[in-house]
Amino acid sequence: MTHEVRAVVALEKGAPVSVETVLVPDPGPGEALVQVQACGVCHTDLHYREGGISDEFPFLLGHEAAGVVEAVGEGVTDVAPGDFVVLNWRAVCGTCRACRKGEPWYCFATHNATQPMTLADGTPLSAALGIGAFAEKTLVAAGQCTKVDPTAPATAAGLLGCGVMAGFGAAVNTGGVGRGDSVAVIGCGGVGMAAVAGAKVAGASRIIAVDVDERKLKWAEQFGATDTVDSSRTDAVEAIRNLTGGFGADVVVDAVGRPETFKQAFYARDLAGTAVLVGVPTPGLTLHLPLLDVFGRGGALKSSWYGDCLPSRDFPALIDLYLQGRFDLGGFVSEVITLDEVEEAFARMHHGEVLRSVVAL
Incomplete structure (x- = not known):
C-alpha cells in the first residue's frame, strides 16, 4: 500500500x-x-x-x-x-x-x-x-x-x-561538564542555547553565554546563563578569563563553527580545559593554530557528533528531565x-x- x-x-x-x-x-x-x-x-x-x-x-x-x-x-x-x-x-x-x-x-x-x-x-x-x-x-x-x-x-x-540534543550533548556528553565547573558557550542559537541548558542541568557553577545578538543573550539567561558577553563590543576571550578568575573556563563550547570562534574557544579555556566544536563548519574553512600553543596548553580539543548521543539512552532521559521540570x-x-x-x-x-x-x- x-x-x-x-x-x-x-x-x-x-x-x-x-x-x-x-x-x-x-x-x-x-x-x-x-x-x-x-x-x-x-x-x-x-x-x-x-x-x-x-x-x-x-x-x-x-x-x-x-x-x-x-x-x-x-x-x-x-x-x-x-x-x-x-x-x-x-x-x-x-x-x-x-x-x-x-x-x-x-x-x-x-x-x-x-x-x-x-x-x-x-x-x-x-x-x-x-x-x-x-x-x-x-x-x-x-x-x-x-x-x-x-x-x-x-x-x-x-x-x-537534532539541535537540542546536539547542544545538550556537546556540553554534557562530549565536554563532560560536571558539578562546579565553569562553562562558556560561544554562539547562542538553538544548539548553543541547549548547551547552556545542559550545563545547568549538569550542575555547572558559572555558565557564560557569548553572542553578538543582545536578544539571544537575554534568552540564554532564561536557560541558565549566569553571565553574558556581547562579543561585538567586548573581547570574548578576555571577558571569559575575567569571569573565571583569570584562568579561563573548564569547558568552552563553540556552537558557531568558524575558525575565529574555535580560536576563541581554544584560548578561553583553562589550561588543560576542554574545547568542544559542535557548530558545523562550511566546506573550505581552515583553522590555523600555533602548534606550540596546542602542545603547551594541554587539555582536549573535541568535535561533537550529534552531541555524542545514544538516542535510546539520552532521549528518554531528557524527556524525563523535562517532565520533572528540570530541563x-x-x-x-x-x-x-x-x-x-x-x-x-x-x-x-x-x-x-x-x-x-x-x-x-
Whole structure:
C-alpha cells in the first residue's frame, strides 16, 4: 500500500520550498512508518534547500520530529504500532568497530530506510538526514525511532531529534561538564542555547553565554546563563578569563563553527580545559593554530557528533528531565506553524527572530 501525504519539498537549489503530494510506501524489513505529529524547523533544512549539504535534489525536508508509529516491517521488535517516538538520524548498526568497542555514538555504519519516498510522478526524494518529516507520514529505519514518555507534547519532544540534543550533548556528553565547573558557550542559537541548558542541568557553577545578538543573550539567561558577553563590543576571550578568575573556563563550547570562534574557544579555556566544536563548519574553512600553543596548553580539543548521543539512552532521559521540570525543553519552541508556513519560518530563523519554529501536523 502507498500513502499519499502532504509534505514540504525543496525542488531545486535556492528556490522557495513548496508543499507537494508525496507517496510513502508501507514499511519493508527493518523499517517503520511514522505518523508525524510535530517537526522543528532547523538550519540544516535551510542548508539542504540552499544546496549546502548535497546536490541530490529534490529533497524532502524536516528531521526534528516526534510522532506515532503506524506500522512496522518484518523483523522489527524494538518499536510497535502505537508507540510515541522521537526520530533520530543516527540509527546505530551494533556491529561496526565503534559499536563493538562500546562506543555506539561513534557508529560508522548508521542507516536509514531503504525504500524511497517519491513525488506523485515517481521522482525519488532525498530525505533530509534520512528522515524527511515535514510530512504527514514518513518512512524511516526502525532504529531511527526512540520510544519516549507519551505524555510529553510532540512539539517539544521532537526537538531532541537534532539541535537540542546536539547542544545538550556537546556540553554534557562530549565536554563532560560536571558539578562546579565553569562553562562558556560561544554562539547562542538553538544548539548553543541547549548547551547552556545542559550545563545547568549538569550542575555547572558559572555558565557564560557569548553572542553578538543582545536578544539571544537575554534568552540564554532564561536557560541558565549566569553571565553574558556581547562579543561585538567586548573581547570574548578576555571577558571569559575575567569571569573565571583569570584562568579561563573548564569547558568552552563553540556552537558557531568558524575558525575565529574555535580560536576563541581554544584560548578561553583553562589550561588543560576542554574545547568542544559542535557548530558545523562550511566546506573550505581552515583553522590555523600555533602548534606550540596546542602542545603547551594541554587539555582536549573535541568535535561533537550529534552531541555524542545514544538516542535510546539520552532521549528518554531528557524527556524525563523535562517532565520533572528540570530541563526547559518547551522553552525552545518559539512558535507553532503549519506545513504551508515553512518558507516564512526559514526567514525568521535566518534573521535570529526565533529559537525554533515547530510544524504541528
